[in-house]
Amino acid sequence: xxxxxxxxxxxxxxxxxxxxxxxxxxxxxxxxxxVPVGWDADMAVTALYxxxxxSLVRLAVLLVRDVASAEExxxxxxxxIHGAWxxxxxxxxxxxxxxxxxxxxxxxxxxxxxxxxxxxPKGLPDAPSAENGAIGELExxxxxxxxxxxxTRQREALVLRYYGDLSEAEIANAMGxxxxxxxxxxxxxxxxxxxxxxxxx
Amino acid sequence: MTFPxxxxxxxxxxxxxxxxxxxxxxxxxxxxxxxxIEKRGxxxxxxxxxxxxxxxxxxxxxxVVMLVPDLRTQVSQSTGISVAxxxxxxxxxxxxxxxxxxxxxxxxxxxxxxxxxxQVTPTPSHKPTTSMRPSPPKATVCATHPPGKxxxxxxxxxxxxxxxxPVPTPTPTPTPTPSVTPTPTPTPTPTxxxxxxxxDEVAVAS
Numbered sequence: 001x002x003x004x005x006x007x008x009x010x011x012x013x014x015x016x017x018x019x020x021x022x023x024x025x026x027x028x029x030x031x032x033x034x035v036p037v038g039w040d041a042d043m044a045v046t047a048l049y050x051x052x053x054x055s056l057v058r059l060a061v062l063l064v065r066d067v068a069s070a071e072e073x074x075x076x077x078x079x080x081i082h083g084a085w086x087x088x089x090x091x092x093x094x095x096x097x098x099x100x101x102x103x104x105x106x107x108x109x110x111x112x113x114x115x116x117x118x119x120x121p122k123g124l125p126d127a128p129s130a131e132n133g134a135i136g137e138l139e140x141x142x143x144x145x146x147x148x149x150x151x152t153r154q155r156e157a158l159v160l161r162y163y164g165d166l167s168e169a170e171i172a173n174a175m176g177x178x179x180x181x182x183x184x185x186x187x188x189x190x191x192x193x194x195x196x197x198x199x200x201x
Numbered sequence: 202m203t204f205p206x207x208x209x210x211x212x213x214x215x216x217x218x219x220x221x222x223x224x225x226x227x228x229x230x231x232x233x234x235x236x237x238i239e240k241r242g243x244x245x246x247x248x249x250x251x252x253x254x255x256x257x258x259x260x261x262x263x264x265v266v267m268l269v270p271d272l273r274t275q276v277s278q279s280t281g282i283s284v285a286x287x288x289x290x291x292x293x294x295x296x297x298x299x300x301x302x303x304x305x306x307x308x309x310x311x312x313x314x315x316x317x318x319x320q321v322t323p324t325p326s327h328k329p330t331t332s333m334r335p336s337p338p339k340a341t342v343c344a345t346h347p348p349g350k351x352x353x354x355x356x357x358x359x360x361x362x363x364x365x366x367p368v369p370t371p372t373p374t375p376t377p378t379p380s381v382t383p384t385p386t387p388t389p390t391p392t393x394x395x396x397x398x399x400x401d402e403v404a405v406a407s
Contacts, residue, residue, distance in 0.1 A: 059221070
């Protein structure tokens with residue numbers, strides 16, 4: 001498959017698809033998880049990419065904390081859904097499949113990173129950027145730093161809840177846990193985050 | 202910093218949104234994905250092709266070995282696998298379970314004079330009685346003779362004679378009939394007749 005070949009391919013139904021708008025609110029938009037029946041894997045991946053890639057990368061960044069790893073995670077998820085496209089029973093759940101794949105692969109990245117950091121020499125902490133002077137930016141940075149310090153499951157639950165705007169059932173599906181566990185992780189994460197921010201202030 | 206729940210949730214949501222919006226993914230993402238998909242497809246095709254090639258080679262080699270007799274012999278000798286009967290060994294005896302082929306056993310024609318003769322292959326009129334148990338005289342071939350006509354063969358006793366003891370007597374005595382030139386090559390087969398009862402003897406003889 002040549003790289004430029006599929007970009008010029010006109011997908012059926014792509015005229016009606018407002019990709020420029022949806023890329024900003026992808027994770028919350030449930031309707032874009034549906035892919036027309038009959039599309040082959042290449043067409044589906046192209047459509048899903050144009051609709052969800054950016055939001056999934058941003059979701060992954062909040063989970064794995066760096067853009068390069070996040071992009072790799074999302075790209076792996078797209079490759080996986082391409083391979084599993086024929087076996088996908090419900091193509092309407094392509095976005096759910098992608099999201100679950102991103103969450104699982106993010107966990108793997110964090111697990112691998114934890115092993116690497118355990119044996120690698122620790123570097124200097126990130127220096128605050130110049131734009132951190134504002135109060136809002138300070139708060140935001142503090143929240144993100146506190147979020148990064150949470151355990152993985154709690155961070156996943158909070159990111160999917162407050163960035164993805166997902167329901168408890170969707171979070172449970174993406175994380176592969178029960179709804180009760182989602183509630184528990186969310187509550188614990190919020191408490192830990194609140195405590196970390198109080199210590200920060 | 203102490204926040205009410207709603208404010209804290211709103212702060213969390215806004216912070217995540219701002220952090221996420223500051224990230225701009227690489228525009229080459231789709232090309233990278235396609236490249237990975239292509240690599241993956243090639244990798245899968247490679248193993249599939251390798252498997253098919255190996256299977257084809259094995260098939261061709263097997264066909265050549267089976268078609269060339271010398272090779273087949275070499276392979277059979279080297280592997281110890283031999284075709285049944287190819288190395289001189291006899292086939293397993295299936296006489297007790299199989300039927301005799303039709304037409305191999307001549308049908309004896311019993312004349313009223315009590316001298317059985319055959320047109321095709323003159324065989325001894327009586328088989329050696331090697332049965333281990335006494336067989337009743339009715340069931341033998343000699344029993345079909347009309348009463349009063351005693352066959353000249355000593356192995357066919359008269360009807361009133363007591364059954365022979367279970368001593369094998371492998372001494373066939375072909376019946377000397379003047380009209381037939383019997384070949385004195387009786388082949389006593391004790392294994393066949395040893396397990397046959399009287400009714401089977403008649404069937405074999407016929």
